[in-house]
Amino acid sequence: MRGKHQDHGEPFDKMKPIQWRRSKIGQYLRHLPRAKHIRGTWIHRIFGDRLFANELWHPTGQKFALGMAIGAFFALMPIPVQMIAAALSAFFLRANIPAAIAGTWISNPLSFPFCVYFQYRLGCILTGREPIRFKDPELLASLSSAPMPFLVGIIPAALLLAVVTYPVTLVLWEWVTKSVHAAREHRLALAAAKKSAAIKNQPPL
Numbered sequence: 436m437r438g439k440h441q442d443h444g445e446p447f448d449k450m451k452p453i454q455w456r457r458s459k460i461g462q463y464l465r466h467l468p469r470a471k472h473i474r475g476t477w478i479h480r481i482f483g484d485r486l487f488a489n490e491l492w493h494p495t496g497q498k499f500a501l502g503m504a505i506g507a508f509f510a511l512m513p514i515p516v517q518m519i520a521a522a523l524s525a526f527f528l529r530a531n532i533p534a535a536i537a538g539t540w541i542s543n544p545l546s547f548p549f550c551v552y553f554q555y556r557l558g559c560i561l562t563g564r565e566p567i568r569f570k571d572p573e574l575l576a577s578l579s580s581a582p583m584p585f586l587v588g589i590i591p592a593a594l595l596l597a598v599v600t601y602p603v604t605l606v607l608w609e610w611v612t613k614s615v616h617a618a619r620e621h622r623l624a625l626a627a628a629k630k631s632a633a634i635k636n637q638p639p640l
Contacts, residue, residue, distance in 0.1 A: 482526065491525070491532050496612075500604040502531035506538015507600040511550055511593035517542070538600065550592075551578070551585065557595070558588025 474487065490498050502525050509521040517539040525535035542550050552569050555578065559566040562584050567574045578585055 486526065488529070490529055494531055494534065496605060496608050498529070498531040499534045499608060500601050501525075501528065502534025503538040503604040504597040504601040505530055506535040507541050508538075508593045508597040509535075510539045510542035511554060511589065511596055513589065534604075541596070541600075554588035554592040555585045556588070557592045558584030558586065561587050561591065 478486065505524050505528065506521045509517045509524070512520070514520065518536045521535040521539050522532050524530075525532045552574075555574075556566050558564075564584055566584070567577050
């Protein structure tokens with residue numbers, strides 16, 4: 436028998452946007468696009484009202500995790516339009532679009548060197564070449580003169596990261612949503628207790 440916390444669709448997927456903005460990750464959500472930002476734009480005219488389907492914008496466990504996995508995949512793609520590619524893929528795969536965009540942020544100025552080296556090392560494994568250590572000054576020269584290991588490792592590394600991102604996101608989703616609901620229930624309990632105490636302290640008529 437499945438408990439209510441075991442199904443990623445109930446009850447956590449019914450969280451309202453205001454609950455997400457008040458959660459522990461709310462400070463990051465304001466940087467993500469929302470449906471109202473593109474309504475009436477050229478993007479709306481191209482893709483039509485299907486672009487505003489609830490599943491593409493309102494976070495649910497499975498759709499959010501799929502969106503993050505899509506974003507993680509494109510985060511390791513050496514292309515200049517990672518977020519656009521991730522958003523389009525999320526649209527066609529019916530995943531959460533803001534999550535797909537957020538997933539591309541895995542690749543950033545701080546993580547970029549490690550992402551490249553991860554792809555390079557995986558490419559060395561697949562091609563049977565001896566890898567150069569991360570701190571070795573010859574690494575950059577090797578990537579420039581003999582980029583084959585890096586190129587071979589791009590797609591496998593992106594797929595591997597996407598596969599890992601999906602279950603990790605589901606676990607984090609459960610933890611965050613439980614925390615949000617626990618905090619909400621705590622506030623309601625405090626409010627009820629204060630109201631009850633106020634009623635008891637009222638002087639008799």
